Amino acid sequence: MFRTALRNVLAHKARLLMTVLAVMLGVAFVSGTLVFADTLSNAFRNQSAKSYDDVAVAITSYADPDDGKDAHGLSRKTLDKIAAVDGVDAAYGRVDGFAGVADPDGKLIGVGWSNKGANYAPGKDGKDPAYTFTDGSGPVQDDQIALDKESAAKGEYKVGDRVRVATNGPVKEYTLSGVFTTEDGAVNAGGSLVLFDTAVAQKQYLKPGYFASATLTAAPGADDAKILKAVKPLLPDSAEAQTGQALADEQARQIEEGLGSLKQVLLGFAGIALFVGIFLISNTFTMLVSQRTKEIALMRAVGASRRQITRSVLAEAAVVGLVASVIGFVLGIGLAVGLRSGMAAFDMKMPGGPLIVSATPVLAALGVGVLITVLAAWLPGRRAAKIPPVAAMNSVHAVATTKSLVLRNSIGAAVTALGATGIVLGASSGGDDGRMYIAAGAFFALIGVIILIPLLSRPVIALVRPLLVGPFGVAGKLAGQNAVRNPRRTGATASALAIGLTLVTGLSVLGVTVGTAIDKMTTDNIKADYMVSMANGGPLDQSALTALEKAKGVSAVSPQQSVYFQDEDKDYVSASAVTPGDIEKVLNVDVVSGDIGSLAEGRIAVAEKTARSKGWKPGDTVPVTFDDDKKGRLEVGAVFKGSEFLSPVLMDTKVAKPHELKPSIQQIFVKVDGGQSSANEKVLIDALGDNPAITVMDRQDIRNEFGGVINTMLNIMYGLLAMALIIAVLGVVNTLAMSVFERQQEIGMLRAIGLDRRRVKRMVRLEAVVISVFGAVVGIGLGSFLGWAIGETFADQIPGYALVLPWDRIGIFLVLAGLVGVLAALWPARNAARLNMLNAIKAE
Numbered sequence: 001m002f003r004t005a006l007r008n009v010l011a012h013k014a015r016l017l018m019t020v021l022a023v024m025l026g027v028a029f030v031s032g033t034l035v036f037a038d039t040l041s042n043a044f045r046n047q048s049a050k051s052y053d054d055v056a057v058a059i060t061s062y063a064d065p066d067d068g069k070d071a072h073g074l075s076r077k078t079l080d081k082i083a084a085v086d087g088v089d090a091a092y093g094r095v096d097g098f099a100g101v102a103d104p105d106g107k108l109i110g111v112g113w114s115n116k117g118a119n120y121a122p123g124k125d126g127k128d129p130a131y132t133f134t135d136g137s138g139p140v141q142d143d144q145i146a147l148d149k150e151s152a153a154k155g156e157y158k159v160g161d162r163v164r165v166a167t168n169g170p171v172k173e174y175t176l177s178g179v180f181t182t183e184d185g186a187v188n189a190g191g192s193l194v195l196f197d198t199a200v201a202q203k204q205y206l207k208p209g210y211f212a213s214a215t216l217t218a219a220p221g222a223d224d225a226k227i228l229k230a231v232k233p234l235l236p237d238s239a240e241a242q243t244g245q246a247l248a249d250e251q252a253r254q255i256e257e258g259l260g261s262l263k264q265v266l267l268g269f270a271g272i273a274l275f276v277g278i279f280l281i282s283n284t285f286t287m288l289v290s291q292r293t294k295e296i297a298l299m300r301a302v303g304a305s306r307r308q309i310t311r312s313v314l315a316e317a318a319v320v321g322l323v324a325s326v327i328g329f330v331l332g333i334g335l336a337v338g339l340r341s342g343m344a345a346f347d348m349k350m351p352g353g354p355l356i357v358s359a360t361p362v363l364a365a366l367g368v369g370v371l372i373t374v375l376a377a378w379l380p381g382r383r384a385a386k387i388p389p390v391a392a393m394n395s396v397h398a399v400a401t402t403k404s405l406v407l408r409n410s411i412g413a414a415v416t417a418l419g420a421t422g423i424v425l426g427a428s429s430g431g432d433d434g435r436m437y438i439a440a441g442a443f444f445a446l447i448g449v450i451i452l453i454p455l456l457s458r459p460v461i462a463l464v465r466p467l468l469v470g471p472f473g474v475a476g477k478l479a480g481q482n483a484v485r486n487p488r489r490t491g492a493t494a495s496a497l498a499i500g501l502t503l504v505t506g507l508s509v510l511g512v513t514v515g516t517a518i519d520k521m522t523t524d525n526i527k528a529d530y531m532v533s534m535a536n537g538g539p540l541d542q543s544a545l546t547a548l549e550k551a552k553g554v555s556a557v558s559p560q561q562s563v564y565f566q567d568e569d570k571d572y573v574s575a576s577a578v579t580p581g582d583i584e585k586v587l588n589v590d591v592v593s594g595d596i597g598s599l600a601e602g603r604i605a606v607a608e609k610t611a612r613s614k615g616w617k618p619g620d621t622v623p624v625t626f627d628d629d630k631k632g633r634l635e636v637g638a639v640f641k642g643s644e645f646l647s648p649v650l651m652d653t654k655v656a657k658p659h660e661l662k663p664s665i666q667q668i669f670v671k672v673d674g675g676q677s678s679a680n681e682k683v684l685i686d687a688l689g690d691n692p693a694i695t696v697m698d699r700q701d702i703r704n705e706f707g708g709v710i711n712t713m714l715n716i717m718y719g720l721l722a723m724a725l726i727i728a729v730l731g732v733v734n735t736l737a738m739s740v741f742e743r744q745q746e747i748g749m750l751r752a753i754g755l756d757r758r759r760v761k762r763m764v765r766l767e768a769v770v771i772s773v774f775g776a777v778v779g780i781g782l783g784s785f786l787g788w789a790i791g792e793t794f795a796d797q798i799p800g801y802a803l804v805l806p807w808d809r810i811g812i813f814l815v816l817a818g819l820v821g822v823l824a825a826l827w828p829a830r831n832a833a834r835l836n837m838l839n840a841i842k843a844e
Helices: 002-011 017-051 076-083 149-155 198-205 224-234 244-291 293-301 306-345 359-385 389-393 406-429 431-483 487-525 542-550 596-601 608-614 653-659 678-687 699-742 744-752 757-792 807-824 826-833 837-842
Strands: 057-061 088-094 096-098 116-120 132-136 144-148 162-166 172-181 193-197 213-218 239-243 530-534 554-566 572-578 591-594 604-607 621-626 631-640 649-652 664-672 694-698
Touching (some): 057 244, 076 213, 144 162, 213 224, 239 244, 293 306, 293 389, 306 359, 406 431, 431 487, 542 678, 591 596, 596 604, 596 649, 608 631, 664 678, 699 757, 744 757
Parallel strands (some): 144 172, 604 631
Antiparallel strands (some): 057 239, 088 213, 162 172, 554 621, 554 664, 591 631, 604 649
């Protein structure tokens, strides 16, 4: 029986091609993900280990605001004591923060969040072991800096050039003293690293004479653990120490955890692709069994048992799965290499290292590929075993049966109802629990719809059949009839597309609805023409606010300065220090009671929700404790409706100033005479000193800033679901190709009675379009339902949330589904038109 199975595989190579492709693509996704994750993990682990190769002990300090002595980190005195510990060869004090470098066009090099500045800490030999200089040397003067090799190349800088560098203050120019390479994570993440002289870095990022951290190197023969034990008693309470090896191990563990999440997401989408492939595989073997009815019946007649017939079909599936898995694994390695190269193309630098191919992806590829194929072929194998020996007397392939679908439809209806109930229950419950109900409900609803889809095919396709007959005549009529001739086959083919489009549509509905709500929230609340912020998301310097207040044409400007205080219940309250008189001109402050103008008199304005929970109202006096531990009393002057752009409490910057050592200004909103224009934007940029680290956004930029993340996430999801949709398309091609082979005699008869080749092609194409659009309609309907339900679970967290159906995208999905049908039918339609009518008529 195994030899028979092998012969059948070889005899039906062309018909099994799409099955091989489907399994191959799914396996490639799985093995590629595993190889890529292992390679990435190994590269980062090696980088982490390499960066701590020479570090015996690493010390990190945490500022303690209650202890003025240690509030600024490690003092020089403490570091000198540590350096004198027996076994310590050298102690390198470290301090770092944000630093952005301008390219020749004045634009920021690298991505803001990973642009970093640090101190150059030379040891006894005049070198800092953390950096290897390829040109020049480290900075030793106030006006010198060194730059990492990648950033220097991007900015076209050479040793001796003047470089504009921005920290949190105004832009300054420095002389480039050297270019270096490093294993620093900021550089490897696509950012830049600027090295300053230690005194300059301390002044910018901490306090003269203090360090945020330190690394110790060991003398030859010294034990790291003994050094750690001797160092710990010398540390202030706000600092901790651990060996370099322990720190490297900890970072490796964090890397594993981070990449583990990425791996799970990618494997989840690979699972979706394989699930879709099951329908293609099952359909293929079902049709093969149907076409080989006479052959199987003869085998039964000469003594083959039912079990042997089932095993024969499963053996065929195993051979197909094994071949597809091997090819898919090789393709997966190529996919991993491509992903690695793709990261570099998007400026996501990855540490160097070999491609890691362990036993896990090999076993996973073979196991998943063979198991999925065999499972999908099990039901067709059971059907094959039920073919009676008497069927060998028939001279034609078995005609599709009209066996009652009552049991199947009853089960499908029950499962669908269970799923729908779970989804509705989840939507009404809301929160994390609601989303759990929806996830379970979605699973059952999807399974139920897949079971019901043969039943749905007849009424849904019946609705479009009149549209086919009018424009396309006989070819259209035949296409409509063919599409519902075998509901199970049509359903299995459409199910693959339905699953993919359920997910795509659900994501689209959710993404567009949330994006619209955020966009509306932005436009409704922002009156300013521009929003100014730091590229790294950090606080702006006070000098930026002063410069904008003095800029030509500015009619209103207000900061959003973060302030915290404790109320009489010892609860921390978040507040924003703003400019009275201007805040209501740049942001929409909807006053419920009181007068917002009272901010100028030293009073506070409170959001309605906070006022209700605290029992505050205009005229009340609130005892508070500021961040500097000084106590005071604030009078409530107004209550306003809450907004995503306003803190729960607003106060005058003058009220906050005495209690803030350095103001934390997150954004500055600016309104200018004449509104938005290139000229006005240039005025603001010039006022800020053409600072590359500061971004000036107009209203559209602000909308993109808040809504752009949604579109980016949607595009990523679309890309990850592409593999499942490709497999679904292969399913349509496969069904049509095998259907044409099955209907050779019928097509020959149609040709004989006058249906020309052009109309034969049209018939097959229209059949493909009908099946594809049917699957798309089912997927879009279910996806929209899921998108609504998930959105309801967090609707109360997004002001102005209302369901938005993206009709433009839905229309595109339907058009693409029709196009998929046309493209999928090219090969089958061509084969059908080229059949020799006489040979086809006499074909079995």
